[in-house]
Amino acid sequence: MNQYQEQFRDFMEDKGFHVTRQRLSIAGLLSEMESHPTIDELHDNLREIEPSVGQATVYRTLKLLKDAGLVMELRIDDGATRFETASPHKTHGHLVCRNCGIVVEIQISTLKKAQAELAQEHGFTLDVQANCVYGLCPDCRI
């Protein structure tokens, strides 16, 4: 069990929820995936290790992880919600292609600096939670 799975297990035990192997597998897989998977992608990958897990279980587990503050949702223009583990050590920004949905991680300091400059210029106080910037990736820019 990795550290992420342990945090999830502790949360579940605290709340009195069932700690099942399937739920732990889902948490483990998410913590290992470098991409920012959608529920479908997570489910597809999961089938190799837990063939009997249905999408509803994946969905419910992600909701529990969210309640535990262990997962972050990226809402993307194509309608898909992507997920990644939330961790204070792993803060970064995202460049998101609005056409194909590819997500590129960028340095948060760079993004924050640009935002601060924009805010100051326009007298705004910014309340940015997801740290996503949208555009078109090189493959989609024809």
Ligand SMILES: [Zn+2]
């Ligand atoms: Zn693209």
Ligand SMILES: [Zn+2]
């Ligand atoms: Zn990310």
